[in-house]
Amino acid sequence: MTINLKELYHRQEFYPGFIGIFVNPFYHARLGLQKAMEEFSSKLKGRLLDVGCGSKPYQELFAVDDYIGLDIDNEATRNRKIADYFYDGTTFPFNDNEYDSVLCNQVLEHVFNPDEFLSEIKRVLKPGGRLLLTVPFVWDEHEQPQDYARYSSFGLKALLEKNEFNVIGYKKIGTDVSTIFQLINAYLYKIFVKWPLPIRVVITMTLMSSFNLLGIILGMLLPRNPDLFLDQIVLAEKIN
Numbered sequence: 001m002t003i004n005l006k007e008l009y010h011r012q013e014f015y016p017g018f019i020g021i022f023v024n025p026f027y028h029a030r031l032g033l034q035k036a037m038e039e040f041s042s043k044l045k046g047r048l049l050d051v052g053c054g055s056k057p058y059q060e061l062f063a064v065d066d067y068i069g070l071d072i073d074n075e076a077t078r079n080r081k082i083a084d085y086f087y088d089g090t091t092f093p094f095n096d097n098e099y100d101s102v103l104c105n106q107v108l109e110h111v112f113n114p115d116e117f118l119s120e121i122k123r124v125l126k127p128g129g130r131l132l133l134t135v136p137f138v139w140d141e142h143e144q145p146q147d148y149a150r151y152s153s154f155g156l157k158a159l160l161e162k163n164e165f166n167v168i169g170y171k172k173i174g175t176d177v178s179t180i181f182q183l184i185n186a187y188l189y190k191i192f193v194k195w196p197l198p199i200r201v202v203i204t205m206t207l208m209s210s211f212n213l214l215g216i217i218l219g220m221l222l223p224r225n226p227d228l229f230l231d232q233i234v235l236a237e238k239i240n
Contacts, residue, residue: 014057021216022209025189028182029230032173033105033134036233037061040132040169043235046100049124051092052107053083064101090116097126104133106231110146118163127240131165134233137172138179140186153232160236169235175224178215182230185211 012020015034016027024030041061048062053069070093071077073086085093102121111117121131135156141147151159157167174182185208192200 021212022205024212025185025204025208026182027185027212028174028178028215029139032230033233034058036134036171036173036231037105039171040233040235043169044101044103044130044132047098048101048103049092049094049099051102051104051121052110054105055080055082058103058105062103068099090120092120092124094124096123097129098124100126100129102129102131104131106134106136108133108135108151109149110143112148114149114159115163118160118165122163122165122238125238127238129238130168131160131236131238132233133160133236134173134231136231137229138183139230140183140190151232156232156234160234164239165236166239167234167236169233171233172226172229173232174230175226175228176219177222177225178219179228179230181211181215181218 008019009023012024013026014030016024016031020027020031037058038061041058042063044062045064047066048064048068050056050059050067050069053071056067056069059067068085069083070085070087071080071083072089077083077086087093102125104121108114108117125131133156135151137150137152139150153170153172157170160167188203188208188211192203195203
């Protein structure tokens with residue numbers, strides 16, 4: 001029973017459904033990322049490298065020949081036993097032109113030298129290979145102190161073009177008022193994260209779920225603002 005509940009909670013973390021409204025403080029952010037991944041996943045083919053793979057939450061969405069996870073080499077990622085390869089933060093342990101596709105989900109903001117990072121992605125991609133990249137725009141500092149940047153849509157496009165990628169697909173995620181309620185829940189989460197677990201569960205299922213519901217309802221009723229958004233997803237192609 002306990003295992004099933006843990007599996008259910010983990011599922012609601014990244015694929016939030018109705019239950020996610022009541023158990024996931026990041027409901028709107030994760031739902032937006034899930035939908036964006038579903039929309040763009042068919043654009044990646046062949047051998048896929050997931051850079052900064054974490055728990056590989058979106059692996060099931062990609063119908064590829066091979067799905068390889070790469071993560072930064074530290075004790076936490078080693079103990080997780082999910083990544084297939086590890087790297088030192090500078091050089092990927094792969095040959096040139098080895099992958100058809102690269103997925104990089106919510107990682108770029110944690111990279112201090114983005115040009116070097118994108119250069120490595122470009123190096124391991126085959127000519128014409130594709131990069132699917134997501135980054136936050138409006139979000140609090142997280143995974144401190146390794147949180148270095150936020151990119152506007154213009155800055156992200158310029159950075160990719162500078163590193164010889166051609167942007168062929170782009171979408172802003174969370175351009176409605178649900179972004180405001182997601183930020184309220186992110187604020188509350190940081191306040192209560194060190195409180196005892198039973199109290200946090202009650203707060204999540206009552207107070208935070210109320211803001212999730214308000215975000216859903218008002219997000220459907222009020223006009224969108226494309227200049228204020230949570231995340232963005234970019235599909236780019238390596239220039240031959």
